[in-house]
Amino acid sequence: MSIPVVDFGAYSLSEKDVADEQMRNLSEELKTAFTEVGCVFLKNTGITQEQVDRVMDISKKFFMQPEELKRPFSRKSFANNPIHGWVSLETERYKSGNEHNAFLYLKTDENGTTLRSLYYPPVNSDKAKEGQLRCGEHSDYGSITLLFQSSEGLQVRRRSGEFIYAPCIPGTVLVNIADLVQRWTSDRFVSVLHRVLLPPVGESCTRQSLAFFVQPDDEALITCCDGSNKYPPVTAGAYLIERYNDSYEQS
Numbered sequence: 136m137s138i139p140v141v142d143f144g145a146y147s148l149s150e151k152d153v154a155d156e157q158m159r160n161l162s163e164e165l166k167t168a169f170t171e172v173g174c175v176f177l178k179n180t181g182i183t184q185e186q187v188d189r190v191m192d193i194s195k196k197f198f199m200q201p202e203e204l205k206r207p208f209s210r211k212s213f214a215n216n217p218i219h220g221w222v223s224l225e226t227e228r229y230k231s232g233n234e235h236n237a238f239l240y241l242k243t244d245e246n247g248t249t250l251r252s253l254y255y256p257p258v259n260s261d262k263a264k265e266g267q268l269r270c271g272e273h274s275d276y277g278s279i280t281l282l283f284q285s286s287e288g289l290q291v292r293r294r295s296g297e298f299i300y301a302p303c304i305p306g307t308v309l310v311n312i313a314d315l316v317q318r319w320t321s322d323r324f325v326s327v328l329h330r331v332l333l334p335p336v337g338e339s340c341t342r343q344s345l346a347f348f349v350q351p352d353d354e355a356l357i358t359c360c361d362g363s364n365k366y367p368p369v370t371a372g373a374y375l376i377e378r379y380n381d382s383y384e385q386s
């Protein structure tokens with residue numbers, strides 16, 4: 136199954152009421168996507184492509200500034216909020232990947248919900264290292280991730296193990312199931328492994344993406360909702376810290 140594209144119009148930000156039947160149909164479509172692939176493209180959400188482009192333009196302006204102007208916003212500058220802030224090229228990477236990208240994290244104080252704005256600079260494929268990826272293979276940690284992307288390169292792994300491209304479809308948002316929901320649903324919904332490949336040889340395009348990681352409140356206790364206890368109960372905050380420490384190499 137490829138990644139389904141589901142029309143979210145009935146439940147878009149501009150709609151006040153949703154008819155029961157529309158809600159039932161929508162939930163069926165989402166359930167199929169989340170049990171079979173772990174992700175779905177939603178169209179007609181009420182978030183416009185213009186709004187997404189605007190956020191990407193603002194982010195790009197930030198990334199294009201000289202290092203000394205970005206440094207005051209670097210991650211170490213926010214003592215009470217260790218995730219918030221700018222991370223320069225190759226400072227932080229998933230253990231599985233040989234990466235080259237920069238991030239800006241915007242995190243609230245209430246829980247782990249975070250917007251991560253990513254900028255991948257142009258790549259000279261002659262100089263690329265063996266096995267280099269733009270973003271190493273991983274699954275996200277929280278409940279769901281909303282992903283907006285400016286160009287191709289993202290791949291997701293199907294349950295069969297094969298990686299398929301997640302195309303860049305303007306006006307849509309890609310919703311990924313993350314690990315806490317897989318745990319919560321005792322593996323009924325699958326958290327989707329994904330990665331970002333380098334552009335094809337001869338093309339050196341940049342890439343931008345916006346990943347909105349939705350996280351339950353830190354103290355929320357996540358127990359298997361079918362009562363199976365397949366995974367021991369864990370608070371969302373503790374789980375996030377554990378996964379975060381486990382997943383990254385800092386250089």
Ligand SMILES: O=C(O)CCC(=O)C(=O)O
Pocket residue numbers: 251253270275282284289329331343344346
């Ligand atoms: O750039 C992308 O599309 C992938 C970003 C991602 O997977 C992440 O930040 O967790």
Ligand SMILES: [Fe+2]
Pocket residue numbers: 273274275329346
């Ligand atoms: Fe991710």
